[in-house]
Structures are given as structure tokens and as C-alpha cells.
Amino acid sequence: MNYVNVLANNNGQFSTFDNTLDPRQDQRPPSVSPAPSPYPAAQPYQVAPAQLQAITPTPPPAYSSPSPAPIPQQIPQFQVPQTSSRIMGQQDIMPVTTPQSHVSLQHPAPASLANESHQVQQSPSPAFAKSPLPTKRPSISAMNSPGISKRSPAIPPRPSPASSARASPAMTPKTRPFESATVLVHVAEECLSKAYSAVYSVAASPDEGRMREYQKLVSTGLACLNAAVQTNKLAPRQEAKARLRYASILYEETENLQEAETTLFQGIKLCEKHRYTDMKYCMQYAALKVLFQRNHKAAFIAIDKQIAECQTFKHYPWLYAFRLLKTTLQTYAGNAPDANHFDNLQMLGNFAYERGDNAIGVLASLLEGLAHLRVMKSDSVERVQTCLAQAAMYQLDPAVKVPQLDILTLLLDLACSMHQKNPDILVQKLSALESRLDETISSQDWTDDATEVCVPMKKQPSSSLIISEDTTAILRPGKDDEGTDLVVLSFLSKQELFALVHAFGGLANMYRPASREQVGKMKSLQRWAAGLETVQHVSTQHMLGNRALSTVSLHESIRQTKWRTEIFCYLQLLIGLYNATQSKWKLVDQSVSKLQKAATPAVNEIFTLFTLYLTGVYYQGTGEFETALTIYEDPRLQIPSGPDGPESRKPAELEVCILAAMSRLWILQDPGFQDEQTTSKLLESIQPLCTTHPDSEFRTAFSLVQVTTQPDLEMNIVKQNIQSALNGAQRTNNTHCLAIALTIMRCRLFENVVGEQALKSAKAASQQARRSGNLLWMSVADGMLANSYEVQGQLAEARAAQAAAQENASRAARAFE
Structure with a gap:
């Protein structure tokens, strides 16, 4: 039954009330059976008119054949009690009980007595009262007594149902008591269930109308729960559950933490009074979460006390829960x-x-x-x-x-x-x-x-x-x-976990051995695309409300939506960076646009930095160095230099700042943007972070940056850095870094050098660049190979290599369009 409708029907009355007994519906009095008599059933007795004479009765030994008793000539003034009507001309007269029989005579008074005095007097003795009485009063049987009516004595007649049908106890329906507190709890649950059924659609697209309807349902549910608790008519355990539910909704849906805390403390006292240990722990668990919102330190101190209490009472399951x-x-x-x-x-x-x-x-x-x-x-x-x-x-x-x-x-x-x-x-x-x-x-x-x-x-x-x-x-x-x-x-749900595994799997495929490198990279993009499809499928399901009946709050659904947005941004970042290594700048631009739309301030701040960095990579790759420098010099991408230094940033944020500084250093080596002072400061700031970084790829990248900056380093240091970069790239099977390292080695160590070693270096760089798939580095490596062939006097090979270099450069230029 919908309790909301019950409360609204018939101006507050139950719609199931039986009105068939209302006297306004039927004025005919129904037959009412007299109450059962404690005496044996009386035999029918009739008096003939001829027998109405004064007689002197003698007590028979047994009333087997009773003689009809005539009515005496002088009838005592007895009045029958009436319910709502009076005898015309008389006042209400209370019935008088004779001291002999102690029964109420119910014969109506004759009309001739209507004008007599209304004062109640002792009735004169009848004529048969002068008869000699026996020494022993015989027992009188109510069944055969001639002076007693066939009705049961000493029991007044019931009120007429015609005068008041509701006054009759036998006819009044006994209505079931109305438990308003229980109904309020059920109404609250219906409102909350209705609100939570659309919570994912509200979280995904916070439309103003949907949000207003959601908040209206939640506020109605809270009001009903509060009213139910304030009635003090709930059973103790039901009241404890209602208080816990009320406080949980306040914590999840509102900012009224003080009210939630007060409700929980009152509930804890109630549970201690009635020894509801399970509910007490639940309320303490919720109270700790509420306290954490106000004061982190106080919450951790309170948790330690709860853990010690569970240890003392050996309530180990709750010890696990609190830890x-x-x-x-x-x-x-x-x-x-x-x-x-x-x-x-x-x-x-x-x-x-x-x-x-x-x-x-x-x-x-x-x-x-x-x-x-x-x-x-x-x-x-x-x-x-x-x-x-x-x-x-x-x-x-x-x-x-x-x-x-x-x-x-x-x-x-x-x-x-x-x-x-x-x-x-x-x-x-x-x-x-x-x-x-x-x-x-x-x-x-x-x-x-x-x-x-x-x-x-x-x-x-x-x-x-x-x-x-x-x-x-x-x-x-x-x-x-x-x-x-x-x-x-x-x-995580199974589908969300599949999306996360696709992200990890795509990264793992990039480190496959060189013989399967190209296949592995193809699979990386496919995995990331599959992860995006899975995330979008889950989001679509939630938007359409195809999920089972939800019991999570709006805050929790927003958190889940935020996580899906973050995994979407992470996959877009991976796709954008991978396409940047392939010189597919149109696809990089698409990833940047999607990230800029998705990486709102509501999501994690790290994705704002990712978006900013990928934007700089796009402009750097397309040759717009000035715009790229402006982005890399953004304060959000700077390495902190305050009293806390780099430790004030989270590890992921600090790594993005280091990558931006490396890209900035390479742009500063261009003749149009050279700045040795800025270069020296950047190298000093990132050197201690890169040389001690636990990720070997950061150390490899820093070695490559260090050997390409101006002013030139000593040749021994250059060789050490090149050797370190080659070893790191080979160990991690990073074909992109390996191609860059071989190309830099050919440029710094074998420029205009005649010999087999120089030619081998140029060939290795060209071959590794083709494996990496980067068109720019392929063009650079083929150009160096053509130069090496020309120095060696192999002009035909030099022309072929130069043609390949120009072709790769043209392909890279078309990628900008």
C-alpha cells in the first residue's frame, strides 16, 4: 500500500473504514439479542383475563405446575428505565428494587397513575401479603416464579440501536491503532528509493530540474525520518535504525554535520541502554566518518580509542573494520x-x-x-x-x-x-x-x-x-x-576494472621485445581504445538508468562518475602521447580537445597538468616553439623552490614538471631561443631529481638532454651520458629513446668522421628510428646516414638516403595539416 496515498485519503481517515453501521445510512434498528442470563431459561407464561383476581398464594413444595398469578389490585409504582424517551407528563424516575426479591420489575405503569405524585414512596402491601407465611422461606426458582418476567432479572435493557448505533458495544467496529511513526519511516524510504533510482543520471548531467527534484525527495525523506524519531513511538531498535539512517543521509547529502553528530550520539546512548552492541558499533563507525569531516586529528584519536575498546572486549570483527x-x-x-x-x-x-x-x-x-x-x-x-x-x-x-x-x-x-x-x-x-x-x-x-x-x-x-x-x-x-x-x-565494478586493465595492458605492450615491437604498439592503441569504449558504455548505462536499483547517495555517485572521468582522461593522455611519438599531430590535437573538455576543476588536479603538458607537446611538435615555451613556463608546471622544495608536490605532479622542464631545455637549444643562463638554472633544478629518480626512464631522458645542451660538456661526460642512455633504453626496450640516443651519438661522436664505425653508427640510428615510427627522427637519422655515405664516397647510397629523408620530412609536414 502506498502510505502517501493512505495519509491523503478521506481527510486523514483510512479509506478502508467500514461505514455500513452508521445510523445515518439506515434508521431501522437492528434486532439485538439480550445478554445471556445466568438463570435457567424461563418458560413462556401467559395470564388469562379471568384469572386476574386477588388470591392468597401458598408456597408449593415444587413448581411443577405453577398457577398463573393475577396482577394485584394496587400495583406498586415501579418505573421502567428508558434510554432516551420519557412517559408523557412524568419526570425521570429511578427504578426501585423491592427488598424482598431484589429484582427490578419491568411492567410499565398504568395510564391511571400518570397524574399521581412523582415522589417515590414505599408501595402498600398487596392483599395476598396478609396470608400466613411459613416458618421457613421456600426457595424461589426464577424459572417458575409467577411475579417475575420472562426477561432476565437484574439486567437492564441495552440502549436502542436506533438512538445511537455507535453507542452499542456489539455494533462498534474496533479500529486498528494508527502507527504514524512506522508509516513515516516507510514514506521516508519510498522517497529516498525514488531519489536514488535516478542518482546516476543526476550525477552525470546535473540538470537544474533533476537536481531540484532529487533534493526535494531527499529533504522529504529526511523530514519524515526526523518526525518519526521525534514521536517517541518507535520500538527501541527501530528508533536506533531510524536515527542511524537519518544521520547517514545528513552526512552524505547535506553539510549539517552537527545535527548528524548529535543524532548519532543520542543513538549510541539508546543502544547502550538496550544493549544493542551491533547497532552501537555501526553508529560509532558513522560518527567517526562525520568527525573526520570536521577534524582529521580528532578523528584518528577517536579511532584509536575504538580499536582499543574492541581489543578489550575481544570484538575482533569490529577491530578489523575500524583499522x-x-x-x-x-x-x-x-x-x-x-x-x-x-x-x-x-x-x-x-x-x-x-x-x-x-x-x-x-x-x-x-x-x-x-x-x-x-x-x-x-x-x-x-x-x-x-x-x-x-x-x-x-x-x-x-x-x-x-x-x-x-x-x-x-x-x-x-x-x-x-x-x-x-x-x-x-x-x-x-x-x-x-x-x-x-x-x-x-x-x-x-x-x-x-x-x-x-x-x-x-x-x-x-x-x-x-x-x-x-x-x-x-x-x-x-x-x-x-x-x-x-x-x-x-x-570497482567488473567493467571498471576491465577499463583499468586495458590501460595497464597498453603500457605493458609497449615494452615487448623488439621482434614484436610493432605488433605490440598496435595492440597498445587497441587496448586503450577498448578501455575508452568500456568507460563510455558504463557511463551510458548509468545515464539511461539501466543499472539495478541503486542505494548509493549523490555524493558517492559523483565520486564514481569522477573516477570514470579520470580514467577517461588518463587513456586520452596515453593515446595523445603515443600519437605524438608517431608524429600524428591531428590525432594529438583531438586528444587535447577531449582532455580540455573532460579535465574540469571537479576532477583531480593532476589531469589539468597532463592536459597542459600535452598541449605544449603538440605546439612543440608542430614547430610553434614560442607558444610551447609559454605553456611550459606556466607556474603550474614549475618545480617548487620554496622551503619544502619539490617534496611539496605529489610524485605524479613533480614528474610532469620535470618532463616540461626537459622539453623546455630542448627548445632553448634552438638558435632563435638560446638562453644559457636559463638553461643552467633548469639543469641545476632537475639534475638532483633525475639522477636519483627510481624510474630508470627519467634517468635515461635526462642523460639525452644533458648531452645536447649548450655550452658543450667535456667529451668524457658526453660519452658517459650517451652510454648511460643507450644502456637504459636497451634494458627497458624503449625504441623511441634508443633511436634518439643513437642519433645523438652519431651527431656528437661521428660527425664528418671517416670509417666503418661512423657508418655503422649512422645505419643503426636510421634502422632504430624506423622501428620507433617517429617521422621527424626518421628524417633526421636518414639525413645523417646520407652524410656518412657521402663522406665515405658512396654517393649512390647517399642519394637514396637523402631521398628517404626528404620523403619522411614531407610526411611529417603533411601530418601538421
Whole structure:
């Protein structure tokens, strides 16, 4: 039944009320049966007119054949009680009970007595009262007594239903009590469900009309929940659930954190009073998230107190939940992982392994590995491998066979290998990840629209007190036969994870061996295109509302939409940079335009820097050096030089600034833009960052930049840098950097040199440039090869090489159009 309609029907009355008994509908009095008499049923008694004479009754021994008793000549003044009518000319007279029989006579008074005094007097004794009485009063049977009516004595007649149908107890319908508080809770849930059903479309395209309708539904739901709580008519547990729901909506949908905190504290007191331990922990969990919005430090202190309390009472499932919450809040704080972050994860993992909750321990190890990747120190890769080795020790445990944990392990392993830049290992890790993903396509444990992961843990004897159906958003009771409970965590959906794997796979394909390099690069673009298609498909589904009934708030749906926008920007950046290495500037321009539309201030700031950098690459590649310099000199792309220095920037932001500085250095080597002073300052600022950078490709790129700047370095330093760049490019199988390194080596070491070694160097540079696919470097390398042939006296080969160089230059020029 729609409770909103119930409240609106019949001016506040229930539409199901039965009006058939209303006296206004039918004035005919229905027959009413008298109440059952406690005496035996009386026999019908009739008095003949001839027998109405005074007699002197004698008490018979038994009333087997009673004689009809005549009415005495002088009738006592008794009045029958009436409900709503009076005898004409009389006032209301109370019935008088004779002291002998203690029964109320119900014979109506004769009309001749209408004009007598209305004062109640003692009735004169009738004629038969002078008869001699027996020494022992005989028992009187109500069934055979001649002076008693056949109606049941001492029971007054019921009021006439004709005068008041509602006054009759037998006819008044007993209406069910109206539980307004329960109805308000149901109305609130209907409003919230209606609002959440369209939450993804509102988040994707915040139309003003849709947003107003959404906010109206949410505010109505909040008002109903608040009214239900204020009635104080809910059962204690229902009130606790209503308070938790009300506070959660306030936290997620409004900025009224003070009201949410007050509601939660009142709910915690209610749970302590009635010993609802499970609901108490849920409210404390929500209160910590609310407190984190106001004061980070106070929230972490409160979390530590909750962890200590759970440790004291041995409520280990909630200890896991609060430690995982602490890790989440530390991540949302925006700071780089510190010692407290790693200590919390290590304590969580060690405690879980000790209790035999291996799945929780594996999760803690994986989260610690992800935190090490965010720090990116010199030993970060080794620490990640240690975490992976710890998790691999329990890979044969059936409890650890959770599809999401397997995928997370393989993804972390692949990311770690990408930092090591080992092509052969990368191919193996990528193949293992793809095989595991194929197995999850038909998995029943992980549906396509599932956005959570359930990690099993051992069931405690007291689990029923601390885990229930009301805690399923955090802790979920498992099956009794399995002996486990579940910790619930949010996770990517299967389609979103496929998009992320496509991004990683495209990067891994770029490091394939040289014999398969061209095929690998083709697959890189295909993977990134597939990732974009997957992201757009998920966004379209949410826009059309094809997803199952959603229970997430607008804030959560906006966060998910933001993540999909960020992965879209990242894929566009990869496609743009890859096309830049192929001199496909039209495609680069398209990627820049898409990034500029998608990288709004609402998304992560790093994508604004990515867009700015790719724009500079486009102008630099098309020869507009002045515009490119203006972009690279943007304050957002400058390396900080304050008291905190480069450490004030996040690792990804700092890397983009280093790349912009390198590109700026190469533009400053052009005769029209040479500036030795600026060049020296830039080299001094990026040298300590590049030489100690954990990524070998940054060290390789800096070596190439350093040997091409003016003023020239000493020849020994030039040779060392060229050798370092060649080794780094060969180790990572970076064909683009290898082609640049060979071309620079030919230019700096074998310019106008006659000999076989110089010719081999020029040939190697030309061949590697063709493998890279960059038209500009192909043109440069072929021109140097033609020069080497000409020095060697091989004019025919020189003309062929020069023609190839001109052809590549023409193709590169057409790419600008």
C-alpha cells in the first residue's frame, strides 16, 4: 500500500473504514439479542383475563405446575428505565428494587397513575401479603416464579440501536491503532528509493530540474525520518535504525554535520541502554566518518580509542573494520603514506594472520603494497615485492580465493614489474592477469554490477551480538555451516576494472621485445581504445538508468562518475602521447580537445597538468616553439623552490614538471631561443631529481638532454651520458629513446668522421628510428646516414638516403595539416 496515498485519503481517515453501521445510512434498528442470563431459561407464561383476581398464594413444595398469578389490585409504582424517551407528563424516575426479591420489575405503569405524585414512596402491601407465611422461606426458582418476567432479572435493557448505533458495544467496529511513526519511516524510504533510482543520471548531467527534484525527495525523506524519531513511538531498535539512517543521509547529502553528530550520539546512548552492541558499533563507525569531516586529528584519536575498546572486549570483527576505516581515512587525508599508515596496516595483517583470518591478512598486505607504490622511494619496489611474497604464502588457502583479491594481487604485481622495466616479465604478468580476468567473466561470486568485495573471517561465539542484518554495510553475517563472517569493502565494478586493465595492458605492450615491437604498439592503441569504449558504455548505462536499483547517495555517485572521468582522461593522455611519438599531430590535437573538455576543476588536479603538458607537446611538435615555451613556463608546471622544495608536490605532479622542464631545455637549444643562463638554472633544478629518480626512464631522458645542451660538456661526460642512455633504453626496450640516443651519438661522436664505425653508427640510428615510427627522427637519422655515405664516397647510397629523408620530412609536414 502506498502510505502517501493512505495519509491523503478521506481527510486523514483510512479509506478502508467500514461505514455500513452508521445510523445515518439506515434508521431501522437492528434486532439485538439480550445478554445471556445466568438463570435457567424461563418458560413462556401467559395470564388469562379471568384469572386476574386477588388470591392468597401458598408456597408449593415444587413448581411443577405453577398457577398463573393475577396482577394485584394496587400495583406498586415501579418505573421502567428508558434510554432516551420519557412517559408523557412524568419526570425521570429511578427504578426501585423491592427488598424482598431484589429484582427490578419491568411492567410499565398504568395510564391511571400518570397524574399521581412523582415522589417515590414505599408501595402498600398487596392483599395476598396478609396470608400466613411459613416458618421457613421456600426457595424461589426464577424459572417458575409467577411475579417475575420472562426477561432476565437484574439486567437492564441495552440502549436502542436506533438512538445511537455507535453507542452499542456489539455494533462498534474496533479500529486498528494508527502507527504514524512506522508509516513515516516507510514514506521516508519510498522517497529516498525514488531519489536514488535516478542518482546516476543526476550525477552525470546535473540538470537544474533533476537536481531540484532529487533534493526535494531527499529533504522529504529526511523530514519524515526526523518526525518519526521525534514521536517517541518507535520500538527501541527501530528508533536506533531510524536515527542511524537519518544521520547517514545528513552526512552524505547535506553539510549539517552537527545535527548528524548529535543524532548519532543520542543513538549510541539508546543502544547502550538496550544493549544493542551491533547497532552501537555501526553508529560509532558513522560518527567517526562525520568527525573526520570536521577534524582529521580528532578523528584518528577517536579511532584509536575504538580499536582499543574492541581489543578489550575481544570484538575482533569490529577491530578489523575500524583499522580498515583508519586506512581509508588516512588515504583520503591527501598526504603521502607515513609511518602511522604503514604501522596500522602491519598491525592489522599480523593480528589477522595470528587468528587464522588469512584473507584479512592478505588484504592488509596488498593495501600496504599499494601504499608503498604511492611513496615511490628508491626501495619502494622491493617493499612491494615483500608484501606480495607475504600474500603469496597463503595462496592455497580456500578462504583467500576471492576473485577481487586475486585480481588486485595480479594488478599490483604487474605495476611493480612496470617500474622494474623488464619486458619479458611484463609479458608474463600481463598474460596471467588476462587469464584470471577471463575466468571471472562467468563467475557467480562476482557479478557485473557488484561494487563491493566480501572478505571472509572466522565466526566468533559472540558474533550474533555484534554482527546482524543491520550491520551488512560493514560486517555481514555468513552462513552457519561455513563458520565465517564477512567484512564488506567497496571495490570497482567488473567493467571498471576491465577499463583499468586495458590501460595497464597498453603500457605493458609497449615494452615487448623488439621482434614484436610493432605488433605490440598496435595492440597498445587497441587496448586503450577498448578501455575508452568500456568507460563510455558504463557511463551510458548509468545515464539511461539501466543499472539495478541503486542505494548509493549523490555524493558517492559523483565520486564514481569522477573516477570514470579520470580514467577517461588518463587513456586520452596515453593515446595523445603515443600519437605524438608517431608524429600524428591531428590525432594529438583531438586528444587535447577531449582532455580540455573532460579535465574540469571537479576532477583531480593532476589531469589539468597532463592536459597542459600535452598541449605544449603538440605546439612543440608542430614547430610553434614560442607558444610551447609559454605553456611550459606556466607556474603550474614549475618545480617548487620554496622551503619544502619539490617534496611539496605529489610524485605524479613533480614528474610532469620535470618532463616540461626537459622539453623546455630542448627548445632553448634552438638558435632563435638560446638562453644559457636559463638553461643552467633548469639543469641545476632537475639534475638532483633525475639522477636519483627510481624510474630508470627519467634517468635515461635526462642523460639525452644533458648531452645536447649548450655550452658543450667535456667529451668524457658526453660519452658517459650517451652510454648511460643507450644502456637504459636497451634494458627497458624503449625504441623511441634508443633511436634518439643513437642519433645523438652519431651527431656528437661521428660527425664528418671517416670509417666503418661512423657508418655503422649512422645505419643503426636510421634502422632504430624506423622501428620507433617517429617521422621527424626518421628524417633526421636518414639525413645523417646520407652524410656518412657521402663522406665515405658512396654517393649512390647517399642519394637514396637523402631521398628517404626528404620523403619522411614531407610526411611529417603533411601530418601538421
